[in-house]
Every structure is written in C-alpha cells, then in structure tokens.
Amino acid sequence: MRREPEHGVVGRPHPRIEAPDKVTGRARYSADVRLPGQLQARILRSPHPHARVVGVDTGAAAALPGVRAVISSADAPAIRWYEKSLLFDTTLRFAGDEVAAVAAETEEIAEDALRLIRVEYQPLPFNVSLEDGARGEADVYRRGDAARGLREAEVVVEQVYTTQTALHNALEPHGCVAAWEGERLVLYESTQGVFSVRDGVAEALGLAKDAVRVVTPHMGGGFGAKQIAWKHSVIAALLARRAGRPVQILLERDAENLAAGNRNATRQRVRLGARRDGTLTAVEARILMQVGAYSAGGESSAVAGIYSTLYRCANVHTEQVQVFTNTGPAIAFRAPGYAEGAFGLESAMDELARALRMDPIELRLRNYAERHQEKDKPYTSPESLRRCYERVKEASAAFERQHRGKRRRGIGFAAGDWIAGSGSPPGYAWVRLEDEQHATVITGAQDIGTGTRTALCQVAADELGLPLENVSIQIGDSGAGPYGPTSHGSTTLATLGPAVRAAAEAARENRHGEGARGPNPQGKAVRTCGAQCAQVEVDLETGEITVLRLAAAHDCGLVVNPLLVDSQVLGAVTQGVGFALFEERRVDRASGLVLNANLEEYKVPTAADAPEVRNVTLSMPDLEANVLGSKGIGEPPIIPAAPAIANAVFDAVGVRIRDLPLLREKLLEALGR
Amino acid sequence: MRPFSYSSARTLDEAIGLLGAGARPLAGGTDLLPLMKADLGHFDRLVDIKRLAALPRRIEENGEGVVLGALATLSELAASPTLQERYRALAQAADAAATPQLRNMATLGGNLLQRPRCWYFRHSRIPCWLKGGENCPARDGENREHALFGDAPCVAVHPSDPAAALLAFDADVRLVGRAGERTLALSDFLRLPSDRRRVETSLAEEELVSAVRLAPHPPETKSIYLKAMDRKVWAFALVSVAAVLRLAERRIAHARIVLGGVAPIPWRAHAAEAALVGEAAGAEVFERAAQAALEGARPLAGNGYKLPLARALVRRALGELADAA
Numbered sequence: 001m002r003r004e005p006e007h008g009v010v011g012r013p014h015p016r017i018e019a020p021d022k023v024t025g026r027a028r029y030s031a032d033v034r035l036p037g038q039l040q041a042r043i044l045r046s047p048h049p050h051a052r053v054v055g056v057d058t059g060a061a062a063a064l065p066g067v068r069a070v071i072s073s074a075d076a077p078a079i080r081w082y083e084k085s086l087l088f089d090t091t092l093r094f095a096g097d098e099v100a101a102v103a104a105e106t107e108e109i110a111e112d113a114l115r116l117i118r119v120e121y122q123p124l125p126f127n128v129s130l131e132d133g134a135r136g137e138a139d140v141y142r143r144g145d146a147a148r149g150l151r152e153a154e155v156v157v158e159q160v161y162t163t164q165t166a167l168h169n170a171l172e173p174h175g176c177v178a179a180w181e182g183e184r185l186v187l188y189e190s191t192q193g194v195f196s197v198r199d200g201v202a203e204a205l206g207l208a209k210d211a212v213r214v215v216t217p218h219m220g221g222g223f224g225a226k227q228i229a230w231k232h233s234v235i236a237a238l239l240a241r242r243a244g245r246p247v248q249i250l251l252e253r254d255a256e257n258l259a260a261g262n263r264n265a266t267r268q269r270v271r272l273g274a275r276r277d278g279t280l281t282a283v284e285a286r287i288l289m290q291v292g293a294y295s296a297g298g299e300s301s302a303v304a305g306i307y308s309t310l311y312r313c314a315n316v317h318t319e320q321v322q323v324f325t326n327t328g329p330a331i332a333f334r335a336p337g338y339a340e341g342a343f344g345l346e347s348a349m350d351e352l353a354r355a356l357r358m359d360p361i362e363l364r365l366r367n368y369a370e371r372h373q374e375k376d377k378p379y380t381s382p383e384s385l386r387r388c389y390e391r392v393k394e395a396s397a398a399f400e401r402q403h404r405g406k407r408r409r410g411i412g413f414a415a416g417d418w419i420a421g422s423g424s425p426p427g428y429a430w431v432r433l434e435d436e437q438h439a440t441v442i443t444g445a446q447d448i449g450t451g452t453r454t455a456l457c458q459v460a461a462d463e464l465g466l467p468l469e470n471v472s473i474q475i476g477d478s479g480a481g482p483y484g485p486t487s488h489g490s491t492t493l494a495t496l497g498p499a500v501r502a503a504a505e506a507a508r509e510n511r512h513g514e515g516a517r518g519p520n521p522q523g524k525a526v527r528t529c530g531a532q533c534a535q536v537e538v539d540l541e542t543g544e545i546t547v548l549r550l551a552a553a554h555d556c557g558l559v560v561n562p563l564l565v566d567s568q569v570l571g572a573v574t575q576g577v578g579f580a581l582f583e584e585r586r587v588d589r590a591s592g593l594v595l596n597a598n599l600e601e602y603k604v605p606t607a608a609d610a611p612e613v614r615n616v617t618l619s620m621p622d623l624e625a626n627v628l629g630s631k632g633i634g635e636p637p638i639i640p641a642a643p644a645i646a647n648a649v650f651d652a653v654g655v656r657i658r659d660l661p662l663l664r665e666k667l668l669e670a671l672g673r
Numbered sequence: 674m675r676p677f678s679y680s681s682a683r684t685l686d687e688a689i690g691l692l693g694a695g696a697r698p699l700a701g702g703t704d705l706l707p708l709m710k711a712d713l714g715h716f717d718r719l720v721d722i723k724r725l726a727a728l729p730r731r732i733e734e735n736g737e738g739v740v741l742g743a744l745a746t747l748s749e750l751a752a753s754p755t756l757q758e759r760y761r762a763l764a765q766a767a768d769a770a771a772t773p774q775l776r777n778m779a780t781l782g783g784n785l786l787q788r789p790r791c792w793y794f795r796h797s798r799i800p801c802w803l804k805g806g807e808n809c810p811a812r813d814g815e816n817r818e819h820a821l822f823g824d825a826p827c828v829a830v831h832p833s834d835p836a837a838a839l840l841a842f843d844a845d846v847r848l849v850g851r852a853g854e855r856t857l858a859l860s861d862f863l864r865l866p867s868d869r870r871r872v873e874t875s876l877a878e879e880e881l882v883s884a885v886r887l888a889p890h891p892p893e894t895k896s897i898y899l900k901a902m903d904r905k906v907w908a909f910a911l912v913s914v915a916a917v918l919r920l921a922e923r924r925i926a927h928a929r930i931v932l933g934g935v936a937p938i939p940w941r942a943h944a945a946e947a948a949l950v951g952e953a954a955g956a957e958v959f960e961r962a963a964q965a966a967l968e969g970a971r972p973l974a975g976n977g978y979k980l981p982l983a984r985a986l987v988r989r990a991l992g993e994l995a996d997a998a
Binding site for chain 1: 674675790792793796798799810813814815817901903905907908911976982985986988989
C-alpha cells in the first residue's frame with residue numbers, strides 16, 4: 001500500500017484526540033486507579049524547618065484498626081536520597097520533610113493514624129532566606145574580558161534584580177498507586193517521565209530497571225516538578241510490600257507546595273556595558289539562587305544561561321552560586337533559570353535602551369546573535385529571532401500608550417532564547433499497520449498534557465497518507481513501548497516526532513516499523529527563541545496592574561498543530577502573568593514555616609488575569625535541526641513574559657520595580673517617592 | 674479531619690437544643706469544613722440547619738426595611754433586584770466575594786461568622802493569640818495583609834465583603850437562642866476580639882443568626898462597594914470600601930464610609946463621615962474625607978501601602994456616587 005505522503009495532516013489545527021476522554025471523565029489519572037484491595041497512604045511531615053528526630057513511636061498508629069502498614073526512620077531501609085540524605089532521615093532539613101508514613105483501609109484512617117505517631121524532635125538552628133543560606137561554589141563562565149568591556153563602555157547599566165520562589169501548583173498533585181506483581185512493581189504515576197521514575201525507583205529499591213513498570217495514561221500537569229522519582233513513589237512501594245496490597249498515595253495541596261519542588265528564588269547583580277550606538281561591550285551577571293534544602297536532581301536551573309547567548313557580546317562573565325536553605329528543594333519549573341534570568345537581563349536591556357534613547361527592538365537587533373557563542377557554532381535557524389522581532393512589532397503596532405490621567409498605559413518588550421527545545425537522541429517509536437487504512441503509534445513516553453498524542457498521530461498520519469482519525473496511539477507505559485524521553489526542556493515532539501516519522505516510513509514497507517531519533521547536527525547549534533510585547537494599564541492611585549494585551553512570536557520550527565502551539569503560548573503567558581504580578585511563596589522567618597502552601601493565599605492567575613494573547617508564531621521548519629523540522633514550544637513562551645510586563649509597567653508610570661512579583665506595595669511605594 | 678457527629682435538625686428548637694460547647698451549626702460549610710480539615714476547629718457535633726423551615730432564607734421587603742434570611746446565599750444576595758436597586762453596595766460586595774461555586778454554597782449567616790484568613794491563624798502548626806496562644810506572630814512577621822486599626826492583640830483583618838456593606842447600611846442582626854430572640858445592631862454584633870473573648874462576634878454558643886435587617890433608605894440614597902485584590906477575582910480584599918451617600922440639594926445629607934481589610938472587624942470611618950455631612954459634594958471634600966478615613970491608622974512593617982490604597986478607594990467611591998446622584 002505504498003502512497004505518497006499527503007502532507008495535509010501536519011500543520012492542521014486539529015483538536016486534541018484525547019479531548020473527548022478528558023471532558024467526559026473517561027480519561028484515567030492516578031487518583032482514578034482502583035485496584036482490588038487498594039490501600040490509602042498518608043505521609044507525616046516535619047513541623048520544623050530543621051530538626052533531629054530523637055525518637056519515633058508508631059506503635060499506637062500501627063495498632064489502630066484499619067492500619068495495614070507503617071514506616072518511619074525507625075524501621076525503613078537505608079535508601080540514599082537527595083545525594084546526602086536518606087529516604088527517612090533522622091535529620092529533617094525543611095518543614096514538610098518526610099518523617100513517617102501509614103497505609104490504611106481509608107484516607108481517614110490513615111490521617112487518624114498519623115496523629116497517633118509520637119515523634120520527639122530536637123529543633124536545630126535554621127535559615128530560610130536567600131541572604132542567609134549556605135552558599136555553594138560559584139559556577140563561573142567567562143568569555144573575553146568583561147572588566148575591560150565595562151571600562152570601554154560609554155554607557156553602563158548596573159542593577160540588582162530579584163525573583164521570588166514560585167510554586168508549580170499543577171492542577172493534579174503528585175501521586176501514584178504502587179502494586180507488586182510478585183517481585184515486579186507497577187506504578188500508576190502522575191509523571192512527565194515514566195522512564196525517569198522507573199530508573200529512580202528501581203535504583204532506590206535495588207531492582208532491575210525492567211522489574212519496574214511505570215504507567216501514565218494521562219496527567220494533570222507537571223510543569224517540570226514531575227520529572228524525577230520523588231520519595232512518595234518509593235514510600236508507596238515499601239508500604240505496598242509490607243501490607244501485601246496495592247497502595248495509593250496522593251499528595252495534599254500543602255505537601256505539594258512544601259515538598260514537591262519550586263522555582264528557585266534569585267538575586268542577580270547585572271552590569272551591561274554598551275557603546276553609544278548600542279553595541280554591547282560587556283555582559284556581567286552575579287547570581288545567587290535559592291535551591292532549598294537539597295539538590296533534587298532533574299533538569300538544572302541555568303539562571304546565567306540566557307546572559308551568555310541571547311546577545312552578541314565578546315565579553316561575558318557570569319557567576320551562579322547555589323544557596324542552601326531550610327526550605328523545600330527547588331526543581332525545574334517551566335524554563336528553569338531562563339524565566340528568572342530573562343527578568344534580569346531583559347529588564348536591564350530595557351534600562352539600557354532608555355539610557356541610550358534607543359528603540360528596544362533596535363537595541364536588540366544591534367546585538368543580534370547568529371551564532372551560539374558558548375559553543376562557537378552557527379545556529380541552524382540564524383534568522384528566526386529576527387522574524388520573531390518583526391512579527392511582534394507588527395502585532396503590537398496598535399498597542400497604544402496613555403501617559404495622562406490616573407490610568408496609565410504602557411508597552412514593554414522582551415525576548416528570550418532557550419537552551420533545549422531541540423530534542424536529542426535517544427528516542428524511539430514503533431508504528432504498526434493494522435490494515436490498509438489504520439495504524440497505531442507506540443512509544444513508552446508519556447503525554448505531559450501538551451498534546452503529544454495528537455501531534456505524534458499527525459506526524460504518522462501525514463507520513464502514511466491516512467486521515468488522522470485512522471491513527472491511534474499507545475503512550476505512557478514504560479513496559480509497553482520503546483524508550484522515549486522525559487517531557488522536559490520542551491523536547492518531546494522534537495525528539496519523538498522524527499522517530500515516529502521514521503517508524504511510519506518503515507511501516508509502509510513492512511506493516512511494522514521501528515524508528516529512532518537521529519543525531520543533532522554536529523557543526524551547528526539548535527535554538528528556540530521568541531519575543532513578546534505586553535501592553536499594561538497601571539492605576540496610579542491603587543497600584544493595580546492589568547495586562548491588557550500581549551503579542552508573542554516564537555521559533556518552534558515546523559508547527560505540527562497550531563491549536564496546540566496556541567495552548568502552550570496562552571498557558572505560558574498566563575503563568576508568566578502570575579510570576580510577574582502576584583505568585584510568591586511566603587516563609588515566616590521566625591518559625592521557618594511556609595505561610596501560603598495552599599491555593600488561597602498562593603495566588604495563581606485566573607482567567608480574569610489573563611490578557612488577550614496574540615500568538616503570531618510562524619511555522620519555520622528547521623530541517624537542519626531534525627528531519628521533521630519541529631522544535632519545542634512548551635517552555636519558551638514563559639521566558640519573556642515577566643520582563644515584557646515589567647518593562648511595560650515602567651513605560652506606563654516611569655518607575656521601575658526590579659523585584660518580582662510586582663505587588664501593589666512596591667508600586668505604590670515607588671510612585672509615592 | 675477528626676471524627677464528629679452530624680445531626681440534621683428538623684425544628685429550630687431541636688437545632689438550638691443541639692448547639693452549645695463543642696457543637697457548630699452547619700449551613701454552607703465553606704469556612705467551617707476547611708477549618709476542621711486544617712485541624713483548626715475541633716467540634717464534636719455539627720448541626721445541619723440548611724433544611725430548617727423556621728429559618729428564613731428569602732430576601733423580603735416589609736415596612737421595616739429589607740429582611741435577609743440568614744440562609745440566603747451570596748449568589749442570591751448578588752442577584753437580588755431589590756438589593757441591586759437600593760442596596761447596591763451589598764449586591765456588589767456579595768458578588769465580589771470568593772468564586773461562583775463558593776457563592777452558591779456560602780450563606781449570609783456563615784459569611785458574618787467566618788474566621789479571619791490571616792495566614793498565621795490558618796496555619797495548623799503556628800500558635801497565635803487568636804487561637805489561645807500568647808502572641809500575635811503577624812505583628813512582627815509577614816503582615817502585608819494585616820490590620821491598620823483596632824488596637825487589638827490580633828492584627829488579622831475581617832474577611833467578609835458583605836459585612837462591610839451591611840455596616841454601611843446600619844444593618845441589625847436577629848439572633849435566636851434558648852432564651853428566645855434578640856436583635857443587635859451589626860456594629861454590636863461584630864466585636865474586636867479581646868483577652869476575654871477571642872472571637873470577632875458576640876454570638877453565644879447556643880445561638881443562631883436568623884436574619885439580617887436593612888433599614889429603609891430614601892430612594893435617592895446611593896451606594897457602592899470597591900475592592901482591591903492581588904488578582905482580579907477570587908481573593909480576599911487587601912482593602913475595600915463600602916460607601917453610602919445621600920445628597921439633598923447638592924449637599925451631603927447622609928454618609929457612611931466603612932473600610933474592609935484594615936481591622937479585625939469592618940471599620941467604620943466616623944471622621945470621614947463627619948467630614949462629608951453638611952458639605953457640598955466635590956473633589957476637595959472627598960479628599961478631606963479620604964484623609965480623615967485613615968486618621969489614627971497604625972501601619973505595620975508590611976502594610977503601609979494600605980493607606981494610600983484605602984484613600985484612593987474612598988475618593989473613587991465618593992466620586993462615583995456623586996456622579997451617579
């Protein structure tokens with residue numbers, strides 16, 4: 001049944017193929033799993049930011065009717081965790097650290113049992129702020145001579161920018177059901193990396209990797225925080241083994257916000273040097289980042305990254321220092337490091353443009369980078385960021401300013417690039433032809449919620465010349481499909497799309513095809529990038545900020561499905577609005593406790609806070625990056641959002657807030673001066 | 674949540690008989706149940722009053738004004754044509770509270786009885802004065818959301834939007850208990866917590882709120898509720914203002930200014946009202962009222978921004994009312 005590819009399915013705005021399952025409730029999440037005999041587990045967490053466990057008595061909890069298993073530092077196996085600690089350690093390093101766990105017939109019994117556990121704590125001194133924490137070694141990058149560049153500069157911008165600790169708050173919390181089948185473990189886990197959880201849990205339990213199977217049919221958001229094996233999965237497995245029954249564990253919202261990751265707070269001392277014509281002579285950034293009590297692993301947060309790549313500059317010096325505090329461990333959060341770094345760099349660029357009386361886009365074009373200067377390689381898409389600048393400029397041409405009256409309007413611009421998004425091997429897919437008209441795509445990797453299912457089916461349908469509805473997909477089961485990557489770095493489509501295409505091509509010959517992601521280009525660097533322009537209104541008297549409109553243009557290579565790209569841009573911009581305006585974890589310095597580990601006082605944006613977003617992203621196939629030409633879009637649109645908004649606020653009212661989020665107290669205080 | 678017993682009362686007498694120490698009436702449950710889940714409220718018995726025919730839930734007008742049933746939901750208050758027309762600030766305040774889902778469940782009585790949202794009070798691991806502890810940790814802690822007024826041992830602010838509007842309409846509250854009925858002015862019902870009584874109302878343990886009465890107002894009375902939040906919707910007020918104004922021949926004949934989010938109870942700005950009454954409506958007098966409204970404020974380290982914010986809301990509220998008159 002050899003057919004020429006129709007190339008009519010890729011590029012079409014097809015609604016998600018799983019949408020009917022999701023809106024009818026048919027889609028099953030970890031919370032929906034009900035296995036015969038399944039127990040419910042709860043975790044007892046440290047009430048102290050730093051303490052030693054002197055004694056744990058779980059006797060009364062274990063004796064409570066309905067309790068089937070209890071575990072604590074008193075009897076847990078010594079499983080290494082967070083490099084320098086244990087699964088159940090006797091030193092607790094943040095409020096929310098795991099102390100003990102119970103599995104019982106019901107959630108209520110498990111909670112009652114937690115209250116019966118007697119723990120003797122010896123509180124220890126603690127620190128919870130970026131200023132006071134223990135500093136690690138500086139991670140230094142140098143190119144040229146930044147000190148000389150600053151001496152030669154005709155204009156220097158020197159400022160300190162700070163960003164807050166932000167919490168992921170995915171709609172669905174972390175959680176799983178752990179079920180033993182003999183010596184093999186099955187985890188129904190809410191994760192963005194089935195293979196990463198498999199490997200982490202297998203290592204913790206001393207099992208072979210293929211003795212652990214991780215299943216994630218659907219998940220309700222991860223944003224980076226669900227890319228590693230966390231303690232709860234191993235705890236559930238240990239409890240399930242002790243009880244001889246499957247165990248379900250779902251994190252409560254406070255646990256989610258205390259112990260399941262956060263975006264690191266930062267302090268960035270920035271110096272930019274430039275000539276009168278705008279040419280950058282030096283970029284310098286000295287960065288502190290609050291990683292919390294432990295390095296949790298996963299994708300690293302590269303706050304310094306954007307400083308060395310976004311603009312052409314011969315003299316760059318960045319230093320990034322991790323600061324350890326008695327707070328929950330940080331983990332990747334949508335464009336980790338880059339969202340924070342962009343606030344510093346792009347605010348400083350705006351200040352430089354003002355100092356030079358230059359148009360902000362003009363300044364950026366003056367310093368346009370066509371090469372990856374760290375790797376010293378040309379980009380595969382050297383012109384794409386220029387196209388993004390042009391698109392955003394056009395789309396925001398009608399954004400008006402208002403510099404009179406009580407409600408001022410301003411416009412702000414920012415750009416961003418992103419380290420990943422290119423995808424990379426390894427990544428595998430199979431395509432099976434069921435008959436002449438129907439095909440199935442199979443990969444082990446999961447759909448984090450971005451529409452991976454739909455996009456991969458579109459790629460296969462296109463290659464096979466079939467209508468999309470004739471292609472189905474099996475996804476999110478480490479035991480049932482070939483290896484696929486963790487959905488982080490905005491890499492899933494760029495890694496698996498080419499593999500699916502290769503598998504589909506092979507299947508046309510043999511009814512079954514196996515495809516592998518090929519290597520990335522050797523002599524060139526792949527980037528994703530983008531630019532945004534925000535229009536805000538600021539009420540001079542009340543300090544209220546309203547983001548009215550935001551134009552966004554990004555380079556994600558070939559757009560496989562414009563609806564899915566719209567979703568990512570809308571979601572990332574909305575999350576960027578929260579980061580810019582009000583999201584902030586609050587820690588009480590006296591007690592070391594988090595005051596707003598909930599969705600009431602930790603404010604995520606609502607629909608009413610979201611601006612009208614004009615996504616003017618062009619499909620720009622990057623065929624040097626990979627054979628499909630697609631790159632990632634999940635994370636990049638959050639990168640320029642906060643600085644674009646902050647720059648627009650300055651444009652509206654003439655005062656600059658260099659400390660996120662832009663709360664009323666900061667604005668009213670600055671306006672009052 | 675700790676175990677508790679549940680009874681659905683069939684008569685008012687039965688409900689009141691079941692109340693007392695360790696018991697709480699259950700209506701919408703939108704604050705009571707979260708308090709219990711957070712292990713902050715320890716109650717042995719919940720007495721469901723939702724189906725009590727003896728408790729009015731309608732919004733009814735009679736010769737004495739408008740009677741709001743304690744079981745009326747915030748959604749019903751927000752949608753009431755009577756309130757929208759003549760007690761607009763109350764309809765606006767009800768509409769500005771919480772989410773649609775919560776407004777559909779939350780009752781007027783429960784709204785007046787809800788506990789503060791102070792993040793120290795709501796943290797199950799932090800002892801605080803209001804929960805029976807020694808000190809108020811907010812006073813020297815994270816207090817951007819806290820009180821400017823009240824001089825109480827607690828600096829939490831009152832969370833209710835409708836309460837501020839009701840106070841601006843000189844509402845009174847009908848209570849029913851073992852000794853029968855009594856009526857209190859809302860200004861007496863809402864009380865600053867004290868060492869003797871660490872709660873924001875004068876309700877007795879075996880009493881229920883049965884209704885709230887709004888005094889009649891001449892039709893030319895105008896009112897407005899403005900609320901400043903960290904985000905556009907679904908948040909408690911940083912600062913709010915309920916303003917009621919009546920003009921007679923361009924002079925201000927009657928004025929009520931109540932600030933929300935600035936004290937442990939809705940805070941009536943008597944000085945601002947005094948600055949208005951008898952004066953001709955206009956920007957200058959409104960500015961004087963705005964300044965007077967914040968006289969005596971004692972800001973904490975993190976909440977000084979509430980002064981200019983509250984002044985701006987007072988000015989704006991008065992300006993809009995004068996324009997509408």
